[in-house]
Amino acid sequence: MRFGIVVFPGSNCDQDCFYIIKDVLNQPVKHIWHKDKRLNNFDCIVLPGGFSYGDYLRTGAIAMFSPIMERISEFARKGKAVIGICNGFQILLETGLLPGAMLRNKSLHFICKYVYIKTENNETPFTNLCKKNQILKIPIAHNEGNYYINEEGLRELKRSSQIVFRYCSREGKTTSEFNPNGAIDNIAGIINKKGNVLGMMPHPERSSESVLGSNDGLLVFKSIIKWLESR
Amino acid sequence: MLEAEIYITLKKTISDPQGLTIKHALASLNYKEVEEVRVGKLITIRLNLKNKKEAQGKLDQMCKKLLANPIIEDYSFQIKGCK
Numbered sequence: 666m667r668f669g670i671v672v673f674p675g676s677n678c679d680q681d682c683f684y685i686i687k688d689v690l691n692q693p694v695k696h697i698w699h700k701d702k703r704l705n706n707f708d709c710i711v712l713p714g715g716f717s718y719g720d721y722l723r724t725g726a727i728a729m730f731s732p733i734m735e736r737i738s739e740f741a742r743k744g745k746a747v748i749g750i751c752n753g754f755q756i757l758l759e760t761g762l763l764p765g766a767m768l769r770n771k772s773l774h775f776i777c778k779y780v781y782i783k784t785e786n787n788e789t790p791f792t793n794l795c796k797k798n799q800i801l802k803i804p805i806a807h808n809e810g811n812y813y814i815n816e817e818g819l820r821e822l823k824r825s826s827q828i829v830f831r832y833c834s835r836e837g838k839t840t841s842e843f844n845p846n847g848a849i850d851n852i853a854g855i856i857n858k859k860g861n862v863l864g865m866m867p868h869p870e871r872s873s874e875s876v877l878g879s880n881d882g883l884l885v886f887k888s889i890i891k892w893l894e895s896r
Numbered sequence: 897m898l899e900a901e902i903y904i905t906l907k908k909t910i911s912d913p914q915g916l917t918i919k920h921a922l923a924s925l926n927y928k929e930v931e932e933v934r935v936g937k938l939i940t941i942r943l944n945l946k947n948k949k950e951a952q953g954k955l956d957q958m959c960k961k962l963l964a965n966p967i968i969e970d971y972s973f974q975i976k977g978c979k
Contacts, residue, residue: 723965766967771913
């Protein structure tokens, strides 16, 4: 099975991801229940958005103790592709598969709108079909998207080209004016050092059909498929 | 039985927009003397333990593993006896 989408209690973007992968992209995909103890022959795992465990304590904090997460950590350590979208990104941070932490949006508001993000690193399994610095129009929908990492950590992210997406203007300006949530350095998505685990706050599955206002999100899913096919 | 009060706060180096908003609200109520407001969490836990030292060790682990995120938060706790 090519794609597996993990469903936690409170996930709410799992069906959207499933639909895009199965109906729009025609790829084999299966849901994985958070209590499952095994991962059967998946090539890519999607941790979808939503409010796993009601966002209790901290976003993503309880999900990290779901039985399936241990298997997903092993899967990631083997170099296989894992993408965490929104709440999925928050779970990857809490699990320690990605560095840093998520704080509440600077404005204290839940923000749900289209934003522009710049592809800073297009040499990843998730962005190989994007041009360098390509600007994508993809929506965000979150209350805790204010990415934080200490100065040393930020230097390290930059040194290893781990910053994949940054919030920007339609023309690609990455100033604070175009930062929707206060995230450090306008960070919208990062990848691990090994380059196989991506976390991003914007929702590519909500922008994968032009009828929704943008299909830029497809580039992310199609990049994964291309990467899997090349292996 | 012991009862613990665990305080979880954002690290001093991390800005706290919630605290800042409350500070502004207090200023608009004329509490000009308010210098800083920081918002945190209070978690109370009742423990089926008698020994405070043992409780301390357990609570420390709980905070490190789950209750606080050491990247952004500090924690402290107080333990007292209860019925």
